[in-house]
Amino acid sequence: xxxxxxxxxxxxxxxxxxxxxxxxxxxxxxxxxxxxxxxxxxxxxxxxxxxxxxxxxxxxxxxxxxxxxxxxxxxxxxxxxxxxxxxxxxxxxxxxxxxxxxxxxxxxxxxxxxxxxxxxxxxxxx
Amino acid sequence: xxxxxxxxxxxxxxxxxxxxxxxxxxxxxxxxxxxxxxxxxxxxxxxxxxxxxxxxxxxxxxxxxxxxxxxxxxxxxxxxxxxxxxxxxxxxxxxxxxxxxxxxxxxxxxxxxxxxxxxxxxxxxxxxxxxxxxxxxxxxxxxxxxxxxxxxxxxxxxxxxxxxxxxxxxxxxxxxxxxxxxx
Numbered sequence: 005x006x007x008x009x010x011x012x013x014x015x016x017x018x019x020x021x022x023x024x025x026x027x028x029x030x031x032x033x034x035x036x037x038x039x040x041x042x043x044x045x046x047x048x049x050x051x052x053x054x055x056x057x058x059x060x061x062x063x064x065x066x067x068x069x070x071x072x073x074x075x076x077x078x079x080x081x082x083x084x085x086x087x088x089x090x091x092x093x094x095x096x097x098x099x100x101x102x103x104x105x106x107x108x109x110x111x112x113x114x115x116x117x118x119x120x121x122x123x124x125x126x127x128x129x130x
Numbered sequence: 131x132x133x134x135x136x137x138x139x140x141x142x143x144x145x146x147x148x149x150x151x152x153x154x155x156x157x158x159x160x161x162x163x164x165x166x167x168x169x170x171x172x173x174x175x176x177x178x179x180x181x182x183x184x185x186x187x188x189x190x191x192x193x194x195x196x197x198x199x200x201x202x203x204x205x206x207x208x209x210x211x212x213x214x215x216x217x218x219x220x221x222x223x224x225x226x227x228x229x230x231x232x233x234x235x236x237x238x239x240x241x242x243x244x245x246x247x248x249x250x251x252x253x254x255x256x257x258x259x260x261x262x263x264x265x266x267x268x269x270x271x272x273x274x275x276x277x278x279x280x281x282x283x284x285x286x287x288x289x290x291x292x293x294x295x296x297x298x299x300x301x302x303x304x305x306x307x308x309x310x311x312x313x
């Protein structure tokens with residue numbers, strides 16, 4: 005197995021997926037016009053990972069902004085993680101939000117309500 | 131054709147327009163506009179909370195234009211992609227105003243969706259958002275109606291809009307979004 009990495013841009017996040025370590029990190033801004041295209045390689049790698057996942061999978065999401073087009077793709081990523089969680093790997097999603105960013109906290113709670121994976125809301129200083 | 135440039139300038143000045151654009155909306159244009167607006171808000175020393183809210187609403191409004199603007203009628207029967215937007219700051223609120231052509235056949239569908247969003251309370255908007263997110267159809271053109279719900283949720287304001295009939299093919303759709311500071 006290997007690492008899957010995408011460098012961040014002003015409109016797309018940095019993605020680091022260590023398939024050997026079972027750690028996925030999504031960080032930055034996610035506001036591309038075409039989110040499906042951007043997220044497809046990550047979804048493909050999650051499919052690959054789900055064939056033989058690590059006993060624990062840690063997901064760190066730290067987004068500054070995301071658009072509604074990304075919100076569906078992020079849900080698709082979380083649904084893959086939900087399947088991996090049900091398949092025996094213990095998945096935790098750490099949803100980071102800046103301390104005054106109620107919208108980002110609420111967005112995390114929306115996902116938490118939809119996805120059956122343990123979420124941790126992590127407040128970060130600005 | 132003579133334009134009264136001062137008249138344009140004066141109207142924009144009085145409405146405190148920070149930035150305006152008319153023409154084709156491209157991905158590169160949006161990247162530049164967002165960067166300009168970020169640095170303007172930095173210069174105004176807006177609170178991070180305000181900056182985030184305005185930025186989010188801008189992204190949704192401008193990407194709506196990018197995905198959904200229909201071609202404008204031009205004399206001679208040709209058509210071209212074109213839209214207009216303005217961003218202003220007046221009386222303690224940011225205003226994002228967009229205008230674009232829409233095919234007449236799509237007017238009633240869009241009007242229905244906007245009226246539905248405007249009829250919902252804060253809690254209902256949250257539930258509606260989750261419902262579309264989880265069940266709605268995702269298209270290459272965006273989030274299947276999530277944008278307007280998201281704008282209404284984040285601003286806590288009604289969506290002000292109008293449709294102006296142009297000809298037998300198109301109407302002009304205007305949307306005015308207000309982001310109130312320190313809410």
